[in-house]
Amino acid sequence: MGENKQNAIGYSLPPVWTKLKQHAVFPHFNHDERARYNFLTNLNRFLSAVIAPGVQTAYEQRVEPTFRAEHGRSFQNRHELRQAISRDAYYQLWAALRRCTMEMRQQNGRAVVLRQAEELAQRVEEILRGHEDILRLKPNFVVPAYLRHADNHLMPGSYHTEYFEGDVANAANYDSGLFVTSGGMLGSLTDGGGRAIAQWVRENYPDFKPKRILDVGCGLGHNTLPIAEAFPEAEVWAIDAGAPMLRYGAARAIALGIKNVRFVQMDAEDMSEFPDGYFDWVQTTMFLHETGGKAIHKIFKEIGRVLAPGGLTLHIEQPQYTPQMSYFEQFMRDWDAYYNAEPYWGHMHDLQPEDLMEEAGIPRANFMQVGVRAVNDLDKANGSQVREDYGRSPIWNVFGGWKPK
Amino acid sequence: MKLNDIVMASDKAKGARPYFFDDPMSERVLNIAMAVATEVAVIRERLDTIERLLEAKGVLRQSEIEDFVPNDEQAEERQLWHARYVGRILRIVKQELDAVANPEDNKPMHQIADEINEM
Ligand SMILES: C[S@@+](CC[C@H](N)C(=O)[O-])C[C@H]1O[C@@H](n2cnc3c(N)ncnc32)[C@H](O)[C@@H]1O
Numbered sequence: 001m002g003e004n005k006q007n008a009i010g011y012s013l014p015p016v017w018t019k020l021k022q023h024a025v026f027p028h029f030n031h032d033e034r035a036r037y038n039f040l041t042n043l044n045r046f047l048s049a050v051i052a053p054g055v056q057t058a059y060e061q062r063v064e065p066t067f068r069a070e071h072g073r074s075f076q077n078r079h080e081l082r083q084a085i086s087r088d089a090y091y092q093l094w095a096a097l098r099r100c101t102m103e104m105r106q107q108n109g110r111a112v113v114l115r116q117a118e119e120l121a122q123r124v125e126e127i128l129r130g131h132e133d134i135l136r137l138k139p140n141f142v143v144p145a146y147l148r149h150a151d152n153h154l155m156p157g158s159y160h161t162e163y164f165e166g167d168v169a170n171a172a173n174y175d176s177g178l179f180v181t182s183g184g185m186l187g188s189l190t191d192g193g194g195r196a197i198a199q200w201v202r203e204n205y206p207d208f209k210p211k212r213i214l215d216v217g218c219g220l221g222h223n224t225l226p227i228a229e230a231f232p233e234a235e236v237w238a239i240d241a242g243a244p245m246l247r248y249g250a251a252r253a254i255a256l257g258i259k260n261v262r263f264v265q266m267d268a269e270d271m272s273e274f275p276d277g278y279f280d281w282v283q284t285t286m287f288l289h290e291t292g293g294k295a296i297h298k299i300f301k302e303i304g305r306v307l308a309p310g311g312l313t314l315h316i317e318q319p320q321y322t323p324q325m326s327y328f329e330q331f332m333r334d335w336d337a338y339y340n341a342e343p344y345w346g347h348m349h350d351l352q353p354e355d356l357m358e359e360a361g362i363p364r365a366n367f368m369q370v371g372v373r374a375v376n377d378l379d380k381a382n383g384s385q386v387r388e389d390y391g392r393s394p395i396w397n398v399f400g401g402w403k404p405k
Numbered sequence: 406m407k408l409n410d411i412v413m414a415s416d417k418a419k420g421a422r423p424y425f426f427d428d429p430m431s432e433r434v435l436n437i438a439m440a441v442a443t444e445v446a447v448i449r450e451r452l453d454t455i456e457r458l459l460e461a462k463g464v465l466r467q468s469e470i471e472d473f474v475p476n477d478e479q480a481e482e483r484q485l486w487h488a489r490y491v492g493r494i495l496r497i498v499k500q501e502l503d504a505v506a507n508p509e510d511n512k513p514m515h516q517i518a519d520e521i522n523e524m
Binding site for chain 2: 031032035036038039040043086091092093095096097099100101103104106107108110111114115117118144145146149150151154155156157163164169292293294295337338339341343344346347
């Protein structure tokens with residue numbers, strides 16, 4: 001089975017893990033390690049397709065009615081709902097299994113990359129030889145405090161930890177395992193978001209010819225490369241706080257033949273290396289919810305500063321919580337904030353994107369927000385029937401706008 | 406530098422682990438059972454590969470598998486496999502150990518969230 005294809009019995013199977021493209025820096029997986037990920041991908045698919053819908057049923061049939069009977073009213077916010085549902089046995093079982101798969105995915109991925117960490121580091125070094133100009137790390141770089149404060153999505157050591165000089169283990173783990181938690185919905189290079197945004201910009205603004213593009217919080221460049229590929233004339237800058245991500249990302253870009261991206265270690269809260277108005281397009285992808293409550297405002301101020309008059313800024317995120325969104329849906333979307341170590345996710349989604357854009361110098365009249373579907377090369381037929389799993393949807397919320405000339 | 410993947414693979418992420426069951430002990434057992442379930446699936450997939458290859462080539466009799474005794478080198482390889490296997494199965498216990506050993510990395514997530522909101 002290679003696709004997210006609905007089969008004869010009406011169950012949509014995730015693609016097998018070997019559909020991931022094995023570029024030159026990709027960690028080696030032996031037979032059993034691949035099988036372990038096939039099991040986990042299927043476990044996740046089963047949990048989201050079969051088990052998770054029951055949480056809503058339990059909520060509607062007993063959690064909400066019980067609360068209403070006790071209090072004479074329904075829930076007034078998602079936090080109240082969380083407390084009540086946490087006592088429901090079915091919810092507990094789903095949540096315990098979900099947490100378990102997240103931890104197993106990390107454990108299994110770490111076991112693969114740690115045993116070959118030396119070889120991976122060497123390979124990256126070899127690939128980067130002669131291309132030193134595309135990677136700039138800073139020996140005295142200070143990782144933002146909020147990144148050191150939690151291990152986002154339960155990834156021990158987060159994006160920045162180096163187990164030795166030149167290490168890329170955590171980046172290799174991130175690259176090879178995202179497929180498992182996303183059920184293969186992001187494509188064979190885990191770049192469905194970047195492909196979608198590049199395509200959307202080209203279709204909607206065919207005359208837009210950005211000279212310089214900045215990707216803030218690029219990670220290992222999963223979603224930077226499709227943009228660079230779609231705009232080969234542009235000079236693309238990818239910045240991140242994590243040295244292993246940048247190192248691995250630079251080598252991966254070369255391995256995939258993308259030459260117009262440079263990876264620089266930089267804190268997005270202070271991009272003073274870049275002059276005012278330096279970029280025609282400033283992009284972030286699944287980045288904002290992993291920042292901090294003070295940092296996010298500094299970051300938007302900086303984005304507004306480095307964006308050229310007449311330039312475009314776009315931000316791919318999960319949807320904001322609006323008054324129209326039910327408390328149950330808010331709670332389910334908030335789940336990762338508490339239980340999958342995404343501690344800024346909840347707070348961030350309470351902010352209004354229009355306000356954030358104003359901080360970046362985009363007036364309300366220029367504000368835009370659209371839903372963009374991930375472009376997935378593995379999704380040959382009926383992929384759209386995969387059920388959205390709160391926060392793990394292939395349809396992304398994009399907000400942004402054009403800066404006045 | 407060689408890393409000790411047997412121990413480090415099960416490192417615990419920062420922040421206290423939430424337990425969803427009323428009795429955390431039974432949730433630990435669930436986690437161990439799920440890891441075992443994974444390994445059963447892994448073996449099943451491997452056997453499936455082998456059976457299909459052997460079938461295609463017509464090379465092996467079942468009695469040869471029954472009678473197999475590993476030499477020393479093979480035995481060591483197998484034991485190393487078992488050690489990593491135990492590491493996977495006891496992840497949850499190792500992470501409880503981390504929680505006890507590193508209380509500074511074991512704050513409740515709502516506290517971390519509020520602190521991060523000030524950063
Ligand atoms: C979830 S990853 C997203 C990666 C990438 N944009 C993608 O779509 O694959 C978030 C990244 O943001 C980075 N990050 C967080 N805060 C940052 C900051 N203040 N400056 C630079 N990078 C930051 C982290 O190191 C991490 O690699």
